[in-house]
Amino acid sequence: MACKPPIYNGEVDPIICQRWISDVEGVFERTHCDVGDFVAYGTGQLRGQAKDWWDNKKKEIGAEAARVMTWDEFKVPFLKHHSPKAVINRIKEEFIQLRQKGETIDKITGIFMDKLRFCDELFMTPSKYETLTEIINTAREQEIELKKQVERGERRAQDVNPSPTKKARTAESGKKADAKSGSPSCKVCGKGHKGECRFKDKPCPICSKTGHTASLCPGKVSVCCKCYQPGHKKSECPDLVGRRDVKESPAEAPKAKALLPTYCG
Template sequence: MEGMMIRCQWSPKILRGVIAEEVGKAIENSLSGFIDKIQNTVLNVVEERIQRLEENANQTMEKSGERKGCSYKEFMACKPPIYNGEVDPIICQRWLSDIEGVFERTHCDVSDFVAYGTGQLRGQAKDWWDNMRKEIGAEATRAMTWDEFKAPFLKHHSPKVVINRIKEEFIQLRQKGELIDKITGIFLDKLRFCDELVTNEEQKIYYYYNMLSAEYREFMTPSKYETLTEIINTAREREIELKKQIERGERRAIDVNPSPTKKARTTESVKKTDAKG
């Protein structure tokens, strides 16, 4: 009887202890989730605040003339080249080289490369870019780097099949009466796509020498030149001498593109000569 009374007297205390323990656990779990929510909210507020500060700083720098990089007006003042969308590796890569030169001269910030550069696309090139922007979305377009832009740009406007054709043309290139500066320009344009084929200066000289007509090669020895520039300059000097020989009547000028009538006359005269023989 006495034992039963003692247990009854302590039962409420034990019960309160159990209740307090359970309540403590519940509060602890609630506080943990509540703290996480507070942390996330604070982080979001801080990020928004930092973004606003950066925007305000950029606006202030633009007004004070201390903006990082160059403005679009300054960029356009350098007359950046326009690209119309020719599927031609030579024209395409020359545009990239020229536009990157403007980036460098104007100290353009890398974050503005895509926005400023794509502003110079016209015609089919602009149609391609508009379609590209729709595919990847506005957010991805804003975050795109210049290298990320160039990869699909070159794939579309400078396809491998066309580059392979340029390599074949380079190997078969021969001077047929063109002036040295003209044939040299064609040679250098195609050479840009033959890095795997032409790996050193000696090979450049070899291909350039073989490309020249016989009236140049007969007075040149490729092994005596150390750079491509040297053999090009020698070819120019030879061209001047050939012009003087033509003026003196010592050599006949070569007609690069004879007219059809002239071709027919030449063929006819050859036939008559053969008949007489």
């Protein structure tokens, strides 16, 4: 406990969940914790919904099975519940579509690294840089130089960090240009272009098959941004629908009282 192992509150978020696993395992290693005590000490750091999940799991498998459970055996149901595949697929799709939209290099790098751990099967295009660190440091240097140019009046600020709205308009203009050029929409990437599609032989990060991109993947699952559960959108989330029903109920309350006078009092 002197090493301050992290607390986990049960967020259904693969990034937070797997970071907690990594941090706790680091504490086990530094303290030379006995392997047989991993589950006991690890689950002792669960709070809120995470502890509720573990308490329910112990009832489900029995106290003795929970006592002899290994750390690897614990991680299987733990990750299945708190790091569901549907949410990981959404992270992979966000990683592929990740673009800098006014964020600083450090900010976009943090987002990139968080999502990168779930995209091991993806590959980087060869370039003159040998490591990711070289690319990031070069981008930082360019960012600093661009800011200096703004301070000297050699460049406008919006050229350095263009707004998302401006980029969106540019993308929309590109789509209109494709439509005017008469190029049909590609069945692989969905964009209008001539010649063979360069994504044709690249595997989809969601289903690992070729012939389509992640945005057009037939195995793509809708994930709610409210509860992070698959199968519905935020506008259809049961949590929000329940709240709307509660808000509407006061208007119906007078009618209920009028219909059931003998049951009141």
